Amino acid sequence: MTEAVVQSVQAVPKPTRRLPPELSILLVLIGISATFEILGWLVQGQSFLANPQRLSIMILQVSVVGIIAIGVTQIIISGGIDLSSGSIVGATAMISMSLAQVSTYSRAVYPALTDMPVIVPIVAGLLTGLLCGVVNGALIAYTRIPPFIATLGMMVTARGFAKWYTKGQPISFPTDSFAALGSKLTPVFIFLFVAVAMHVVLRYTRYGKFTYAIGANPQAARVTGINVERHIVKIYAVAGLLSALAGIVVAARGLTAQAGMGQMYELDAIAMAVIGGVSLSGGRGSVLGTTIGMIIFGVVVSGFTFLRIDAYYQEMIKGAIIVAAVVTDVHRQKKRQKKS
Amino acid sequence: MLSPKTLAAVARYKEKIEQDGLLAIEGIRKEFPGVVALDDVRLRVRPGTVHALMGENGAGKSTLMKIIAGIYQPDAGEIRLFGSPVTLKSPLDALEQGVAMIHQELALMNWMTVAENIWIRREPRNRYGLIDHARMAAVTRELFDRLNLSLDPIAQVSELTVAQKQMVEIARAMSYNSKILIMDEPTSALTEREVEHLFEIIRDLKAGGIGIVYITHKMNELFAIADEFTVFRDGRYVGTHAAKDVTRDDIIRMMVGREITDMFPKVDCPIGNVVLEAKNLTLKGVFHDISFTLRRGEILGLAGLVGSKRSNVAEALFGVVPAEAGQILIDGKPVIIDSPATAMKHGIAFLTEDRKETGCFLILDCLANIQSALITGAHVRAGFVDEKTVTRLAAEMAAKLRVKTPDLAEIVENLSGGNQQKLLIARWLLTKPRILILDEPTRGIDVGAKSEIHRLITGLAAEGVAVLMISSELPEVLGMSDRIMVMHEGHVAGFLDRGEANQVKIMDLAAR
Structure with a gap:
């Protein structure tokens, strides 16, 4: 190196702590909770938050979709979208439940395969989701059809499969060990485990860094030596696995599997991620944000129920919140573009 | 016969413009969170002149330009158009008041026709209120005649070349009777001949009394087309001069505020063995029979006009879009490079041409x-x-x-x-890397950074890195390279050694 360059070596400071982008979403959560708390005292004459039972029901309600939302988060960060997760839940619920039935039930789907160890339905379910995810990813990466279309196809196909599997009949009577996967607060613990693991993966592993890079600029990612196609397959495979996990938990929790299970979960999961600040244009977002988005989702639903607001209004307002979240995201982008 | 009153008003108006120019800017200040982008900046554009804005990146040229075009609002200061103070609330507002901007990234709707792009929002209508396409084509043709442009009004914009799209933008600006045209690096994607054509159009516009604000990094363009220029440094006004009164070194000194004695400091260093050899690389319809060698410590310049497919060769070497036929040898051994990942395993690095599109993860x-x-x-x-x-x-x-x-x-x-x-x-x-491919390493960056990057490249060569450098700036190629390969429309047109190369010889090979 020539002298001039060496002379002027000055230290570029290492990253300093900045305000995390999740902070504003957290403030929204606090604001919404506080509003319900005040309305609670005014309208119902009781506290909204100081009620452990309500809180645990609330968190249970959202954590199943939350598991999916974690998978969807990394997909959206990579610049994609997944519409198939709800249908994968349905398909996995059916498959895993059909391998988890007790022998005392006379009309089991596979009478020869009853009373199996719990690992069998779990592995079968996860493999179903993995397969769906790999197909999604391969379609997107190698045929270059848009993620929206590829996963829309999977959404319809997987749902069709779930209905065909037992010709529409529900499957019930699981073994106790399978049922335990959905009992009490187990779903919440599963969610927490998944969330922490994905947080670490996105932040500290090459997998995570590649995911952000691909979402930020796929062309640059390719030129930088990243095998973009292979990585996309991985991302959708992981999302498929997590949808399957959610499917197993749903079936276990309901003690039954139906072909229609998980309907609209894909949209709720996307909504949680978007509310949590994951940008639909890719490259931005975090597990922490999605988790807060998930809790906001839960608080709103539970808050409306608490205030005895009709379920129809709930859905309408939910829709409005999702749109508001996307509008905020778009607004942020605009402000950013103006600045640069 | 005009009344004396009108004549007096016209005279007053003329006098005002005489004094103030078409556009006068004073004391402009613009702050962004944490940065003062512009501070007490001034600018005066006289009718019928090209006024160049010069300065390093970050000097505030773009910010000022966006203020003139109505994209940003200044925090303080005054803008006067034709002698009267104005506020420019939006790009449309600026356009309607006579200020038009030709964007660096051309802002046209690709899937519409030339005429539709020009008259959008103002399409001529028939008596049922529907768009009258025949009349729209006719008025477009009139406009093109007036501007000496030969373009088909009903051609789809997506089928035009970059230069033609630029013409469309200029025509659109003129259709608003703009008196001030802002051009941001208008030649960055043009071939030499297209640049000449653009300059002719600019001279016509000048003759029609239009004032042009011209932003460029290229010194020779400044001397070729500009009448006056204003230099900014770090968001502040440095000075305004007539182009004929100064030399290139004067301007560089004004821009960076320090002396740059040698812009292209290629140092002689020992050149070693052949590291990379390309044999008859071919990608049908793109490039054919490309053969060359690259040695340790050597800088091989790759020159050629736009359309000579230099970048495609670089992409093939790096496996972005591999060649269909031919051979690549590294250290004398044939290798197959089918992806950037394999290229990197062989010690190749590739700085792409477009840092925003294929380089940075901007967000x-x-x-x-x-x-x-x-x-x-x-x-x-x-x-x-x-x-x-x-x-x-x-x-x-x-x-x-x-x-x-x-x-x-x-x-x-x-x-x-x-x-x-x-x-x-x-x-x-x-x-x-052992082999470094640089595609336009200094495009669109300021003089100071440019010189630093040049120094860095020759430093790397001295350490034994083999460098293949694509550049459209001939002085850069001439100054930096040990050898120059010139391409012409997908073929190798010839090689020149450092000693024999000059601009004329390169252009001779490149243009044929």
Whole structure:
């Protein structure tokens, strides 16, 4: 190196702590909770938050979709979208439940395969989701059809499969060990485990860094030596696995599997991620944000129920919140573009 | 016969413009969170002149231009158009008041016709209120005749060349009777001949009394087309001069505020064995029979006009779009390079031409941008990145290359073009390449950063790196290269040694 360059070596400071982008979403959560708390005292004459039972029901309600939302988060960060997760839940619920039935039930789907160890339905379910995810990813990466279309196809196909599997009949009577996967607060613990693991993966592993890079600029990612196609397959495979996990938990929790299970979960999961600040244009977002988005989702639903607001209004307002979240995201982008 | 009153008004108006110019700007200040982009800036554009804005990246040219075009609102100061103070609330407002901007990234609707693009929102209508396409084509033709443009009004814009699209933009601006035209690096994607054509159009516009604000990094263009120029440095006004009164060195000194004695400091260094050899590389319809050798410590310049497919050859060498036929040899051994990842395994690094499209991860931070190539091959254990080491290496490299950033957590789109480019070079240097392919390494960056990058490149050559450098700037190619390969429409037109090469010889091979 020539002298001039060496002379002027000055230290570029290492990253300093900045305000995390999740902070504003957290403030929204606090604001919404506080509003319900005040309305609670005014309208119902009781506290909204100081009620452990309500809180645990609330968190249970959202954590199943939350598991999916974690998978969807990394997909959206990579610049994609997944519409198939709800249908994968349905398909996995059916498959895993059909391998988890007790022998005392006379009309089991596979009478020869009853009373199996719990690992069998779990592995079968996860493999179903993995397969769906790999197909999604391969379609997107190698045929270059848009993620929206590829996963829309999977959404319809997987749902069709779930209905065909037992010709529409529900499957019930699981073994106790399978049922335990959905009992009490187990779903919440599963969610927490998944969330922490994905947080670490996105932040500290090459997998995570590649995911952000691909979402930020796929062309640059390719030129930088990243095998973009292979990585996309991985991302959708992981999302498929997590949808399957959610499917197993749903079936276990309901003690039954139906072909229609998980309907609209894909949209709720996307909504949680978007509310949590994951940008639909890719490259931005975090597990922490999605988790807060998930809790906001839960608080709103539970808050409306608490205030005895009709379920129809709930859905309408939910829709409005999702749109508001996307509008905020778009607004942020605009402000950013103006600045640069 | 005009009344004396009207005549007096016209005279007053003329006098005002005489004094004030078409556009006068005074005391403009613009702040962004944390930065003062412009401070007490002034500018005066006289009718029938080309006024060049010069300055390093980050000097405030773009910000000022956006203020004139109505995209930004100034925090303080006055803008006078034709002698009267105005506020320009939006680009449309500016357009209607006579100020039009020709964007660097052309802003046309690709899937519509030329005429539709020009008259959008103001289409001629028939008596049923529907668009009258015949009349629209006719008025477009009239407009083109007036401007001496030969374009088909009903051609689809997506089928035009960049130069033709630019003509459409100019025509659109003129259709608003704009008196002031802002051009931001208008020649950056044009061939020599197209540049000549553009200059003819600009001279016509000048003759019609239009004032043109012209932003460029190219000195020779400044002398070819500009009448006056104003220099900014760090958001402040430095000075305004007539182009004929100054030399190139004067301007550079004004821009950087320090002397740059040698812009192209290629140092002689020992040239070693052949590291890379290309034999008859061919990609049908793109490039044919490309053969050359590249040695250790050598800088091979690759010159050619736009359309000579230089970048495609570079992309083939790096496996982005591999060649269909031919052979690549590294250290004399034939290799197959089918993806950037394999190219990197062979020690090749590739700085792409377009840092925004294929280089930077603009929305990610500096660290993510610097480390991306490194962690594809090293410092990863069981999937986990060795953050400590990678961060340290990234910080060291960024410091060595003098990347100006508050810290490595800064988002890259907040950096200037020169710093983004240095960041990308840092990314590749961390992979310790033996072969470095640089595609327009100094395009669109300021003089200071340019010179630093040149020094860096020759430093790397001295350390034994083999460099293939594509550049459209002939002085750069001439100054930096040990040997020059000239391409013409997908073929090798010839090689020139450092000793014999000059601009005329290169252009002779490139233009045929």
